[in-house]
Amino acid sequence: MTQTLEPIAANLWTNEADPALIGGQLPSGKFVFPYPSGDAAEGVEPVRLSRKGTLWSWTRQDFQPKEPYEGPDPFVPFLLGYVELPGEVIVETRIVVAVLEDLSLGMPMEFVVAPFDGARSTYAFRPEKA
Amino acid sequence: MEEVYIIGAGIHPFGRTDGRSGRDQGVFAVRQAMADAGIEWTDVGCAYGGSAAAGSADIMVNELGLTGLPFINVSNGCATGGSALASARNAIAAGEFDVALAVGFDKHPRGAFNAKPKDYGLPEWYGQTGMMLTTQFFALKIQRYMQLYGISRETLGRVAEKAFRNGVHADHAWRRSPVDLDTILNSTMVNDPLTKYMFCAPAEGAVALILASGKKVRELGADAVKIASVAVRTRPPGSFEVFAPSIDVDNGGKPTVLASRAAFEQAGIGPDDISVAQLQDTESGAEIMHMAENGFCEDGDQELWLREGRTEIGGKLPVNTDGGCLACGEPIGASGLRQVYENTVQLRGRGGGRQVPNAPKTAYSHVYGAPGLSGVAILER
Numbered sequence: 001m002t003q004t005l006e007p008i009a010a011n012l013w014t015n016e017a018d019p020a021l022i023g024g025q026l027p028s029g030k031f032v033f034p035y036p037s038g039d040a041a042e043g044v045e046p047v048r049l050s051r052k053g054t055l056w057s058w059t060r061q062d063f064q065p066k067e068p069y070e071g072p073d074p075f076v077p078f079l080l081g082y083v084e085l086p087g088e089v090i091v092e093t094r095i096v097v098a099v100l101e102d103l104s105l106g107m108p109m110e111f112v113v114a115p116f117d118g119a120r121s122t123y124a125f126r127p128e129k130a
Numbered sequence: 131m132e133e134v135y136i137i138g139a140g141i142h143p144f145g146r147t148d149g150r151s152g153r154d155q156g157v158f159a160v161r162q163a164m165a166d167a168g169i170e171w172t173d174v175g176c177a178y179g180g181s182a183a184a185g186s187a188d189i190m191v192n193e194l195g196l197t198g199l200p201f202i203n204v205s206n207g208c209a210t211g212g213s214a215l216a217s218a219r220n221a222i223a224a225g226e227f228d229v230a231l232a233v234g235f236d237k238h239p240r241g242a243f244n245a246k247p248k249d250y251g252l253p254e255w256y257g258q259t260g261m262m263l264t265t266q267f268f269a270l271k272i273q274r275y276m277q278l279y280g281i282s283r284e285t286l287g288r289v290a291e292k293a294f295r296n297g298v299h300a301d302h303a304w305r306r307s308p309v310d311l312d313t314i315l316n317s318t319m320v321n322d323p324l325t326k327y328m329f330c331a332p333a334e335g336a337v338a339l340i341l342a343s344g345k346k347v348r349e350l351g352a353d354a355v356k357i358a359s360v361a362v363r364t365r366p367p368g369s370f371e372v373f374a375p376s377i378d379v380d381n382g383g384k385p386t387v388l389a390s391r392a393a394f395e396q397a398g399i400g401p402d403d404i405s406v407a408q409l410q411d412t413e414s415g416a417e418i419m420h421m422a423e424n425g426f427c428e429d430g431d432q433e434l435w436l437r438e439g440r441t442e443i444g445g446k447l448p449v450n451t452d453g454g455c456l457a458c459g460e461p462i463g464a465s466g467l468r469q470v471y472e473n474t475v476q477l478r479g480r481g482g483g484r485q486v487p488n489a490p491k492t493a494y495s496h497v498y499g500a501p502g503l504s505g506v507a508i509l510e511r
Contacts, residue, residue, distance in 0.1 A: 008258060008259060032376055033375055033376035034376075056377075057274035060319070061263070065263055068254065068262075069258065070259075080266065081270065086379075089377070090381070094261075100322055105277040122255070
């Protein structure tokens with residue numbers, strides 16, 4: 001289903017069978033996400049980030065955010081958090097295929113492309129399949 | 131360097147005041163501070179002030195008087211008040227002026243702050259997908275902290291319970307009724323683990339402080355409180371801040387730790403020497419974490435501290451004696467100066483029902499905000 005959806009923004013993740021986030025590696029060796037734009041991109045190498053990581057923190061968005069939020073109306077609460085991609089960077093992300101009670105510090109997570117609304121997809125992580 | 135003192139403190143009640151602009155609330159606070167100090171506007175040598183959402187401070191000269199004084203607008207987010215205080219103090223410490231004003235005021239629309247990605251150099255999708263909310267940051271920071279250091283939800287609730295209990299005795303507070311622990315824990319969830327009563331709300335209000343040199347204090351015979359130190363610091367590498375699509379894997383640096391250490395060093399004292407503290411409590415978790423970041427306890431000790439009531443008015447280290455942001459609300463430009471106002475009240479022994487017992491001698495204030503900055507001021511009697 002997600003194949004028919006348009007990504008919420010270009011160049012956030014790779015266009016391939018097993019997609020992954022596109023980050024940047026700074027001249028210092030440090031990783032960032034997303035890949036910077038404008039002058040900030042100078043000297044930053046695009047990198048395909050790891051598809052697997054561990055849960056660093058999480059919460060649930062229980063109220064409808066004001067604009068610029070563009071999610072489905074009526075509002076549906078969603079999970080989000082940070083996933084640590086070992087040796088690379090800790091990325092903020094939606095969390096899907098889980099409920100709040102499932103989540104715990106350090107649990108293995110994997111990258112997925114998930115529906116955002118009827119027309120668009122966004123990136124997310126889900127608990128790794130056993 | 132000249133010693134610098136606070137000789138006058140004024141506050142416009144926090145909360146909602148329909149029909150009075152943020153700046154007019156600022157003028158109200160300035161007049162109250164001048165009356166408290168026993169001075170006239172013509173005595174003020176220079177002024178620093180600002181707001182985040184209620185316009186420029188220097189226009190106040192229309193109401194206060196066209197004395198020709200230099201009036202510097204400060205626009206430093208949550209540290210607007212702290213930066214105004216630091217600047218006013220430096221002007222006197224340098225010997226250029228004998229009397230200076232620091233003023234902060236604000237008036238925000240109701241509901242959570244909604245930031246624009248572009249204003250923070252962030253891509254549009256970050257806001258569109260619902261990840262650009264300050265409340266989420268606070269929840270994400272305390273969620274991890276609770277897992278790492280064994281902090282319970284009940285402890286989060288106790289922080290809010292204390293705030294509302296203290297706010298009852300503060301004339302300037304917005305929320306002035308106690309709320310019991312069960313109500314706090316079972317109120318609407320905003321961002322797990324933080325419920326509605328654990329969050330402060332954007333609000334209105336103003337604070338003004340009159341600073342003076344030692345010479346002026348003696349001349350006026352003022353009821354003065356010494357500014358032992360002021361430090362404002364921005365974030366170090368690897369810190370975890372609001373609106374961060376990614377965080378460095380080598381993380382842990384904190385602007386609060388930098389500001390706190392600098393302020394203690396300048397003052398020549400340590401956390402154990404402090405009698406009362408006002409710590410940024412945008413939500414319950416912030417107060418918990420800031421207790422440790424400012425050096426008052428070890429990570430995880432807050433669980434015991436709150437259970438034993440060590441941060442209550444009569445405890446070892448009373449924290450947020452006027453109910454903090456939780457009871458007063460957060461007018462960004464005024465919030466940091468409210469903490470210094472409250473410390474001035476406490477050191478002068480004018481706290482009434484919320485007065486810290488046994489004549490406190492030292493008071494600590496800490497403000498924190500986006501995009502990762504912290505301001506600390508230490509006062510001494």
